[in-house]
Amino acid sequence: MIYVDADACPVKAEIEAVATRHDLGVAMVSNGGLRPSSNPLVAMIYVDQGADEADMWIADRCTSGDVVxxxxxxxxxxxxxAGARVVKPNGEVLTQTNVGAALASRDLMADLRAADPFRQGGGKPFGKADRARFRDALERVVRQAKG
Structure with a gap:
């Protein structure tokens, strides 16, 4: 099963294509507002409004062999x-060995943003190369999970 934190996910089409190729179910979890998919492998899961409702729903269900x-x-x-494999929309794969560093980096960046309320800017635009990198990473992780 592929669980997707779908509210702001920019790679839903790529997920659906990889899932279809591997005949895997997909749970697109969101607070609502997503257009339903006609793909029978894709289930639209709508959770209550709230910052972490979709995250909690996914975390409570994913297990070893799943992809998040x-x-x-x-x-x-x-x-x-929980034993699941994790892929970020930018194609980065998070594992036991690097998720702690990612969590620490996230906390550090939150502190830096809080310290400078006038800080402007955001990330770079999401492009074709980002989508390709994600698709390749998801394909690799799905094969590992099935293997």
Whole structure:
């Protein structure tokens, strides 16, 4: 099963394509507002409104052999500890060996942002190369999970 933290996920089409190729179920978990998929492998799961409702739903269900797609590092840490494989939308794979560092980096960046309320800017735009990198990483992780 592929669990997707779907509210702000930019790679839903890529997930659906890989899942279809491998005949894997997908749970697109969100607070609502997503267009349903016509793909019979994709289940749309709508949880209550709230910052971490989708994350908690996924964390409570994912197990060894599952794949979780999320950019949320605390959810990724919970999924990894449950034995799931985690891929961020940018194609980065989080594992037991690197999820702790990702969590520490996230906390440091939150502290830096809080210390400078006038800080402007955001990330770079999400492009074709990012989508390709994600698709390749998801394909690799799905094969490992099935293997």
């Amino acid at each position: 797609v999320t950019g949320d590092i605390p959810l990724a840490a919970r999924a990894v500890s």
